[in-house]
Amino acid sequence: MKKFIGVVIVGMLLAGCAPKIGSEEWCNAMKEKPKGDWTATEAKDFTKHCIF
Template sequence: MGIAEDLMNKIKGLLLLTAILVTAACAPEVGSEAWCKAMSEKPKGDWTANELSDYTKSCVFK
């Protein structure tokens, strides 16, 4: 592997890490009004078991 190729792989890794951190930082807190609204707009077939449980506890049975 050349130096340029190694550098490109490191840059790609940093960009991926940055994208993950930005996405996680922008997500509303589980149980908040914003989260409940976002979940109600998300297709029910795409929900995980944890999301269903959290939604039921936080948004249905307040």
């Protein structure tokens, strides 16, 4: 049980390190990510924040 809780905590900490949507780092990361792996929300956010 302790291992499970540890994994959950580490996962939450790593998720907190993701760049903010719309930031330059996020736009660059999305440009590197294959377009087929984008979700509909990611595509919408990329268009809204990185193109316009």
